[in-house]
Amino acid sequence: MVDTKKIYMAPMEGVTGFIYRNTFARFFDGIDKYYTPFISPGEHRNFKSRELKDVLPDNNAGLNVAVQMLTNNAEHFIVTARKMMDFGYREVNLNLGCPSGTVVAKGKGSGFLSFPEKLDAFLDEIYSGLADTGLDISVKTRIGRYEQDEFYELLDIYNKYPISELIIHPRVQKDMYRxxxxxxxxxxxxxxxxxxxxxNGDICTVEDYERFAGHYLKNAENIPDEPKSDKERNNKESDKKSANITAVMLGRGLISNPGLAGQIVSGSCTDRSTLRNFFDELVLAYREEIPDEKNVVFKIKENLFYLVNLFEDKEEYWKRIRKSDNLMELAAIARRMIGDGEFYRKKD
Known part of the structure; x- marks a missing residue:
């Protein structure tokens, strides 16, 4: 049997904000840590109201949350990290993975990877500037901007610093999600x-996780201290390497199937009743937070864009969802999908 490492919820802009995180946690288990969608520290040193709400301690009570930041300015990172400490957070995360064209054009996210010397200086400044705090600083990265061979130099840079966890999405920026x-x-x-x-990357089903775990997450507990054969020696070395992997981060696969982490950890099934109650609570929470119904419809569609992937007739459901501009109608379509839709089964 393969190990089950910790499972993290990936930050997804516009989707996994505090409303989603809290509603999710009330209905589904299996997540060890949640990452906020990125906040963008700036010269004004004040948060946008949306960003502030997302990181307020009262809006994240009872959850293990790390705050992600998107910036290429070390001073802005340090100042904001200290504010997060004042809020009670013990981990901040640097976004070096966002592939969005507008972000990359500013030399941020995965665009920062094109400038390894500047990145090295940035990391030196933030780790030195926050060394007295005890704050964990993790990094979420792609493997390069254009070519995968860029990663060799990037890893040499990362190895110079005490990164609490290096979260790797093994695509380059130009791949986007292709x-x-x-x-x-x-x-x-x-x-x-x-x-x-x-x-992090393309873990969308239990089978995907098991395939990954079978290769990378072997249990080293019962390997003898002094292997007696070449085979045992190779196994022991492999297990030492796999021990360096502390967690798997789920993104699009988890939003498409909110029960995925629970399925991985305990073998539980995604239950229609739980899924329907989760959706209803999510709609209610957005309505309470967002006064304009059109904006509520937009937020619900952002979530349903992923959730339709759980069902066989996703194209037909998405066509109806996309056309709907009325919240009651939209909710009714989603409830019918959750109640009656045939769950998708991957074809061999």
Whole structure:
């Protein structure tokens, strides 16, 4: 049986804000840590009201939350990290993975990866500037801007700093979410990283997780201290490497199937009743927070864009959802989908 490592919820802009996180946690289990969608520290040093609400301690009570930041300015990062400490957070995360064109054009997110010397200086400044705080600083990264070979230099840089966890999405920026993760580069990270690793990318089903876990998350507890054969020696070395992987981060697969983490951890099934109650509570929470119904409809559609993937007739359901501009109608379509839709089963 494979190990089950910790499971994290990935930050997804516009989707996994505090309303979603809190509603999710009331209905589903299996998540060890939640990451906020990125906040963008700026010269004004004040938060946008949306960003502030998302990180207020009262809006994250009872959850293990890390605050993600998107910036290429070390001073802005340090000032905001200290504010997060004042709020009671013990971890902040640097976003070096966002592939959005507008972000990349500013040299932020995965766009920062094009400037390794500047990135090195940035990391030196933030880790030095926050060394007295005891604050964990994790990094979420892609493996390069254009080519995967960029990662070799990037990992040399990352290895210079006490990164609490290096979260790797093994795609380059130009991949966006196309193609398949470049696992040979993740293999290189497993063998050469001096920091703990978290894997992120295309874990959308229990089978995806089991495939990953069977290769990377072997249990090393029962390996003899002094292997007697070459095979035992190779197994022991492999298990030492897999121990460097501390968690798996779920993103689009989890939003498409909110029960996925629970399925992985305990073997539980995604229950229609639980899913329907979760959706109803989510709609209610958005209505209480957002006064304009049109904006509530927009938020619900953002979530349903992923949730339709749980069902066989996702194209037909999405066509109806996309056309609807009325909240009651939209909710009714979603409830019918959740109540009557046939769950998607991956074809062999």
């Amino acid at each position: 193609n398949t993760p470049r696992m040979e580069i993740f293999d290189y990270a497993v063998e050469n990283s001096k920091n703990p690793l978290v894997y």
